[in-house]
Amino acid sequence: MATEFKVPELGEGVSSGTVAGVLVSAGDTVEADQPLLELETGKSVVPVPATTGGTIKEILVKAGDEVKIGQVVLTFDAVGGASEAKTEPATQGETSGDNGSIGPVHQQGLSTGMDDKEDEDAGKNRHLVPPSELSGSNGGSNGAGHQSTLAAVAATSGVSGASVPAAPSVRRLARELGVDLTALKGSGPGGRISFGDVKNAVQTVAAPSGFASGIAAAPLPDFTKWGAVERKPLSGIGRATAEQMARSWATIPHVTQFDKADITELEKLRKQYGKQAEAAGGKLTVTAIIMKVVAGALKKFPQFNASFDVVSNELVLKSYYSIGVAVDTERGLLVPVVRDVERKNIIELAVELNQIAEKARAKKTSLEELQGGTFTITNLGGIGGTAFTPIVNAPEVAILGLSRGGLEPFWNAEKNEFVPRLMLPLSLSYDHRVINGADGARFLRWICQALENPFMIALEG
Numbered sequence: 001m002a003t004e005f006k007v008p009e010l011g012e013g014v015s016s017g018t019v020a021g022v023l024v025s026a027g028d029t030v031e032a033d034q035p036l037l038e039l040e041t042g043k044s045v046v047p048v049p050a051t052t053g054g055t056i057k058e059i060l061v062k063a064g065d066e067v068k069i070g071q072v073v074l075t076f077d078a079v080g081g082a083s084e085a086k087t088e089p090a091t092q093g094e095t096s097g098d099n100g101s102i103g104p105v106h107q108q109g110l111s112t113g114m115d116d117k118e119d120e121d122a123g124k125n126r127h128l129v130p131p132s133e134l135s136g137s138n139g140g141s142n143g144a145g146h147q148s149t150l151a152a153v154a155a156t157s158g159v160s161g162a163s164v165p166a167a168p169s170v171r172r173l174a175r176e177l178g179v180d181l182t183a184l185k186g187s188g189p190g191g192r193i194s195f196g197d198v199k200n201a202v203q204t205v206a207a208p209s210g211f212a213s214g215i216a217a218a219p220l221p222d223f224t225k226w227g228a229v230e231r232k233p234l235s236g237i238g239r240a241t242a243e244q245m246a247r248s249w250a251t252i253p254h255v256t257q258f259d260k261a262d263i264t265e266l267e268k269l270r271k272q273y274g275k276q277a278e279a280a281g282g283k284l285t286v287t288a289i290i291m292k293v294v295a296g297a298l299k300k301f302p303q304f305n306a307s308f309d310v311v312s313n314e315l316v317l318k319s320y321y322s323i324g325v326a327v328d329t330e331r332g333l334l335v336p337v338v339r340d341v342e343r344k345n346i347i348e349l350a351v352e353l354n355q356i357a358e359k360a361r362a363k364k365t366s367l368e369e370l371q372g373g374t375f376t377i378t379n380l381g382g383i384g385g386t387a388f389t390p391i392v393n394a395p396e397v398a399i400l401g402l403s404r405g406g407l408e409p410f411w412n413a414e415k416n417e418f419v420p421r422l423m424l425p426l427s428l429s430y431d432h433r434v435i436n437g438a439d440g441a442r443f444l445r446w447i448c449q450a451l452e453n454p455f456m457i458a459l460e461g
Contacts, residue, residue, distance in 0.1 A: 002057050002075040007048065007067050009188075010041055010367075015196025016068045017041040018236045019061050020363070028056045030076070037061070037073060040236040044367040054078040069196050070187050166193035174198050237332035248394040253432040256389040257440045261448035263405060264422045269454065282350030286402065286424070287325060287379045291349050293450045294400060295321045295341040296457050298375060301443045305374045307395040308434050315434060324373035324393060325353060327360040334360045335393065337373040381405060381424075390429050397434045400447070401427035424451065 010017065017039035024036050035047040054076040061073045164171070164181040170193055174181045179201050186193035223229045234242065263286070270284050277284035298305040298321050307316045321342045324335040336356040341349065359365050376393040379402040390401040403425040409418040428444045435443075450456040 003054065003078040004072045005036070005050070005074045005076060006189075007039070007069050007071050007073055008051075009069060009194055009196075010039065010046055010048075014041045014069070014367075015194075015199060016066060017046070019063050019065045019067060019073075020045050021063055022059060022061065023047075024056050024059070024074075026056050026059055030054060030056060039067070041367065044365055044370060045363045046367065050076075052078050068187075069194055070189070164193060165191055170195055170198060235331055237329075237334065241333055244394070245391050248391050252392050252394060254389070254392060254429055255432045255435075255437060255440060256427055256429045257437070257444050258387055259426050259428075259441075259444045259448050260408075260423045261426060261451040262410075262421050263424045263451055266451055266454060267422055277347050277350040280347050280351050282347065282352070282354045284346070284350050285353065286381070286405075287377060288346055288350040288353050290400075290402065290447070290451065291323050291325070291338065291341055291353075291377060292344075292346050293447055293457060294323060294375060294377065296450060297443055297447050299342065300446060301439065303434055303439065304398045304430070304443055306397055306434060308397060308431060318374050320374065322372055322374050324370075324376040324396075325356070326376065326378035327357050329361050331363070334365055334370065335373065335376060336360055336365050336369045337371065339372070375399070377402070387425050387427050390427060392429055392431055398428065398430040398443075401429070403427065 007017070018041075020038040020040045022037055024030060024034075030036065030050045031053045032051065033049045035049050037048040039046050039048055057075045057077055059074045061067060067073060164184075165186060165188075166174070166181055171181065173179075173195060174193075179198050181193055181198075184193055184197050184201055185191065187197055188194050266289065270286070270289065274284045277288075282288070302317050303315065305318050305321060307318075308314075309316055320340065322337050322339040323341050324337045327334045327336060336359070338344075338349065338352055338356065344352070356365070356369070359369075373393065373396060375396055376390075376399040378390050378399065380388060381402050381404040383404075385403045387403055388401055390399045392399050405422055405424040407420045408423045410421040411417075412419045426444060426447065428440060430440050
């Protein structure tokens with residue numbers, strides 16, 4: 001009898017994905033843990049491995065198909081009579097995939113098989129999990145834009161019971177989001193409740209009035225009345241980015257501050273030490289340098305390295321400094337995170353930046369590598385522009401944008417003449433609930449002064 005292979009849990013908050021590739025054919029003999037499919041989930045491509053060995057009988061999907069967790073995607077004759085239930089991962093700590101790709105059930109912070117009591121004790125001091133860290137959206141991703149929705153859920157939902165068919169990590173997530181599991185209908189085998197079920201319960205709660213996310217979009221007119229049109233579906237990355245940006249814009253009161261840094265002397269140093277970075281396998285870019293500067297600024301101004309918990313009206317101040325860097329790829333914008341920036345020198349950051357950019361463009365970035373950022377940098381200087389207003393990457397509270405630097409005349413009073421200086425335009429957007437205008441100006445001015453006087457990084461950073 002043929003065994004059905006269903007899409008397993010892919011991680012917290014992932015309820016569906018797009019088939020990026022089918023790696024096997026009917027008649028192939030596969031082994032346990034051999035990748036069968038590649039799924040694009042949000043902003044990551046995840047390999048889906050076989051749970052047991054056997055011979056592929058029928059493939060029910062093709063590249064480009066949208067599939068949901070628990071959907072049957074192929075059938076096979078299993079070795080040793082493996083049951084259908086084996087398609088449901090038994091533990092939450094397994095990993096799979098090459099090149100650092102995250103396995104279908106391995107996510108940062110998930111349970112590793114502890115029982116309910118251990119899981120509850122371990123989670124007592126955990127902060128509210130932001131929905132962006134569930135969806136892997138970043139761009140970096142990471143959407144505190146749901147937090148107003150979470151407040152509504154928490155206000156109307158009870159604590160989930162231990163008798164509900166759900167993994168300990170799913171029950172923990174439900175407790176943190178205030179979702180009553182007893183009111184949910186599980187989509188998994190035997191009514192088992194998944195991360196996706198909990199996430200969907202949160203998303204179905206109406207957003208507070210006055211937010212754009214709570215206003216129904218007007219239907220589009222029939223454009224074909226005026227000429228030819230073409231419809232092109234958004235990619236998984238495109239959809240994830242659109243949802244994250246809409247949530248962030250709708251729930252965060254944005255302010256954008258502008259300034260310019262004189263990087264004339266810094267540019268000389270960058271060129272002087274560029275070969276040293278290349279020898280180490282990186283490229284000494286302005287982005288690598290400014291990452292180190294930003295880490296110093298975040299230490300100096302801790303409210304910029306925080307998240308706002310609207311449920312408890314608390315500011316969650318973080319003592320780690322992990323910076324997301326926007327990467328432009330053919331599939332869309334990705335924001336992989338460089339962790340512990342304060343502990344790394346500029347050469348190390350240059351090498352790591354080069355590595356994460358290559359992984360992003362090669363579709364090898366894992367979900368975990370898109371999560372956990374505390375601040376984001378986006379650099380459009382290579383394309384052009386003099387300024388822009390980046391959207392805060394929730395649940396972060398600020399984002400720094402870099403535009404193209406250029407020579408500008410500067411009045412030298414001592415010489416009584418204008419001299420050319422290389423000026424770098426900076427755009428800082430921030431959450432005005434957490435950061436006021438004066439602090440925004442001080443933060444951005446500190447960054448400018450550190451770029452103009454690199455000794456400040458060692459002195460104060």
